[in-house]
Amino acid sequence: MPTSRQLDVVPNPHPGRDYEVSLEIPEFTCVCPKTGQPDFATIRIKYVPDQHLVELKSIKLYIWSYRDQGAFHEDVTNRILDDFVAAAGPRWIEVIGDFSVRGGIKTVVRATHGKPPSA
Amino acid sequence: MPTSRQLDVVPNPHPGRDYEVSLEIPEFTCVCPKTGQPDFATIRIKYVPDQHLVELKSIKLYIWSYRDQGAFHEDVTNRILDDFVAAAGPRWIEVIGDFSVRGGIKTVVRATHGKPPSA
């Protein structure tokens, strides 16, 4: 299984324009750092690219790299946000981690970076 | 059965950012203080953490601790709000208690603390 943590970017072919890219990734899994129990989530990412796009295949490998890592729900959502910001420097980005029920509790975490686009 | 009333916190790994954590807890039960009859509810919590996150397993144990307590609907919803505020000092928090029918009446209580995040 690929485990690269690298998010690759390609030049944004249309940097002169504000536009939105939305990604839905229903197959995220990591491991609870306290119990070792698998966790499952849908990750939703929406961003306005600046000079770079995040390349799709590297997102797939990046998401796979969490499979054997221990990560709290709040932390993993913010780390994905940070890694996208570090790699591609988007004008605006929102990351939502929608985690499955654990101990009878369902958790959803939402974080953003940058100035939201005007509707 | 564990009965700790302690909400444990962990440092917020991303305190420089406003972000939302949403929790849905469909398995809340307590006891009516007048009749001793069991009550059931879904508790919904949404908060913007400041310096601390509320640790998930301690939330589970905290919720279990109500199982044998007598509590009015309006009071229990506000107490959960107060306990989260005391433990983690969030920037904003909303607690909704959605109780099952009693005496042919369905009750929903909603309380908030702090300044709501801008959309």
Next chain:
Amino acid sequence: MPTSRQLDVVPNPHPGRDYEVSLEIPEFTCVCPKTGQPDFATIRIKYVPDQHLVELKSIKLYIWSYRDQGAFHEDVTNRILDDFVAAAGPRWIEVIGDFSVRGGIKTVVRATHGKPPSA
């Protein structure tokens, strides 16, 4: 059958905070004052308590007390509003009477008192 018209109150344990209590009562019945024919309604009440809460069991008995009374749709909705205001002095309250079809006509009555809470 109990027929007390008294709405009992208990002290609001959290008077320092604006919060909402919502009640849905699908089992309201009274009698048409002109024809003696039974009427059925769902009553929906939402209020922001001030110094007092309305006690749940007394609401149940209060609602039962309409069972043998003659009451027009518009009047009964406003009377429930008045009785809640007189008993508990809420900061804001809304009462909706959603009556079943009579003579081929469906009636819904909505009345409020006080200043609505800011969203």
Next chain:
Amino acid sequence: MPTSRQLDVVPNPHPGRDYEVSLEIPEFTCVCPKTGQPDFATIRIKYVPDQHLVELKSIKLYIWSYRDQGAFHEDVTNRILDDFVAAAGPRWIEVIGDFSVRGGIKTVVRATHGKPPSA
């Protein structure tokens, strides 16, 4: 309020044919014989008439007559069945009493009489 327990019948104008009459009565209410607490139900009746039909207005008055009576869920459903059989002697009849939640329990009672019509 009218309280006649009499189910009136009229001659079936088409006795040479097996056909079904279905009635749904969502506004049934009676009183719990143990607690005096009001009960609410939807009554569903389906029958194949023989020599008589049950007259509609008398069904309305008959249903109203339960308003102040104490009756167990199982008993009232069977009594409605018996009264229809006594009054109109249908070839087949089914009565379903679909009662509202009491003590956290929802009850549905279903009773039939006669030979069911072939599909």
Next chain:
Amino acid sequence: MPTSRQLDVVPNPHPGRDYEVSLEIPEFTCVCPKTGQPDFATIRIKYVPDQHLVELKSIKLYIWSYRDQGAFHEDVTNRILDDFVAAAGPRWIEVIGDFSVRGGIKTVVRATHGKPPSA
């Protein structure tokens, strides 16, 4: 069949308060003034009463009175509005006539009078 065009009113028992009364009348029928063909509509009325309420039974008879009258869709909706205004002088009123398909065309007419209530 009753044919009274009179809308009867009763004193508003709560004139000191702005509140809404909503009526849905799915059984309206009149006759096309050009072809004599029956027309069907659902009439929806919402009003804030001032000194008077419109009595429910007279609404039923009033609606029946259109059965043999010829009336254009736009006119009948406005006439119902005018007749309510003349009879009860509401602070605000909205009448919607939702007519069934004629000649492959579905028509809905909406008219109001007075100043709409603030939400």
Next chain:
Amino acid sequence: MPTSRQLDVVPNPHPGRDYEVSLEIPEFTCVCPKTGQPDFATIRIKYVPDQHLVELKSIKLYIWSYRDQGAFHEDVTNRILDDFVAAAGPRWIEVIGDFSVRGGIKTVVRATHGKPPSA
């Protein structure tokens, strides 16, 4: 088949009031001016009449008159708008042409005239 292009009007019996008339016409058909192939659409018209109403039967005949005409989607929607404006001079009007799929492409055209009514 009637083919009159004339939209007849009748005096608005209630010109002193702003009110809305909504028409839905699911049976519009015309012919593609390039290929001769039939096109199908639902036409939706909403207007606030001024001194005149558009008579319903003439709308039906007017719509039929397109049956053998060649018309582009964008043009036909605007022509219907123009013809209503010329015939009845409404205070405001919106016309939506919702066309069926052609060449794997679904087209919807929306045009308005005049100042929209305040909600």
Next chain:
Amino acid sequence: MPTSRQLDVVPNPHPGRDYEVSLEIPEFTCVCPKTGQPDFATIRIKYVPDQHLVELKSIKLYIWSYRDQGAFHEDVTNRILDDFVAAAGPRWIEVIGDFSVRGGIKTVVRATHGKPPSA
């Protein structure tokens, strides 16, 4: 809190007829015998009474009595079946335990006793 394990019965007022009583109890909770963790379930019971009915209030207390007991999913469903059979000797009975998710697994247990009624 009442903890009686006794299911009370009353004489079946219509023993000469096969009829069905269906009960849905969405507020069942017990404790996992291995971890002490609370479990939640909806219990569905359907039975054809013979000489006795099970009294409703005793069912409520009986269900409450599981609140502090340790019980496996499969066991608790069969024990409810056994207790109903012992108390009321129904001609036929089905018990379904529909448990909430634990460890990412949802469990439903179904058990019956006696000869099922013909449709």
Next chain:
Amino acid sequence: MPTSRQLDVVPNPHPGRDYEVSLEIPEFTCVCPKTGQPDFATIRIKYVPDQHLVELKSIKLYIWSYRDQGAFHEDVTNRILDDFVAAAGPRWIEVIGDFSVRGGIKTVVRATHGKPPSA
């Protein structure tokens, strides 16, 4: 298979009016420039024409022309936007590319040009 990349235009017959044209194209397919694997999308275009309309058949052929081209999701959405702007110079235009799942990730890209019409 036709492969013309030319978007043909026709004069806007109603240039004096702001109106919207919406196109939904569920049958878009191209090829991944990295893997050669086919990609599928629904393209949604909404624009306010200025002096020209984009002719429907040329849109169909234009969309077909992508069938054998390699194109990234973000790029193809912006290129369609650019080509419409170059061909017809609309007052405002929005293009949405709604792509099917690849590597467990669903992508939606949205880009606009010009000043959006006031509602």
Next chain:
Amino acid sequence: MPTSRQLDVVPNPHPGRDYEVSLEIPEFTCVCPKTGQPDFATIRIKYVPDQHLVELKSIKLYIWSYRDQGAFHEDVTNRILDDFVAAAGPRWIEVIGDFSVRGGIKTVVRATHGKPPSA
């Protein structure tokens, strides 16, 4: 506009197998032979081919050929059935004509030919 009444056939490339072809045609229109008023329908055809298939483009032209013909609902459904039988001699065929409302009445006509396939 093309008006050929000819249904063209092509050899069934798999005559050794019973299989089903289902066609749904939502854009059928003809003219009422009594009033000249346009009629609209969805035509649904399902058949098991024998030696020939009916060619798709000729079906489109065949359906268009009804556009200016007068035809009763019952007749047109049976004529389509007859024409398919004459052209392609299917082992079994069903034609359903699902016509839009006329005079407040909706009509659906269904006709078949041949021995239905075993499920």
Next chain:
Amino acid sequence: MPTSRQLDVVPNPHPGRDYEVSLEIPEFTCVCPKTGQPDFATIRIKYVPDQHLVELKSIKLYIWSYRDQGAFHEDVTNRILDDFVAAAGPRWIEVIGDFSVRGGIKTVVRATHGKPPSA
């Protein structure tokens, strides 16, 4: 783009048991043999394997191989059926081709081979 027409098989590891494999392929595209116009379909395959399973990646490449082929709807559905039968010899197989609208007509083709499994 890969264009192998080969369906690869692997040994069925459980040949002693009748079981079903269902495949849904929403991204099928081919070319109309008469007009060169692209066609789109969802292909649904259900089969009971005998000695062999059809390998998943070869199905993907097999489906891609139709991208540039001309094929009638009825023929392509039967050819997929034939190719599966030739490659894997299933005990039973059903292939459904659900094609997008062409010329206002939607086509669905269904073909089977072998003896259907008993329900």
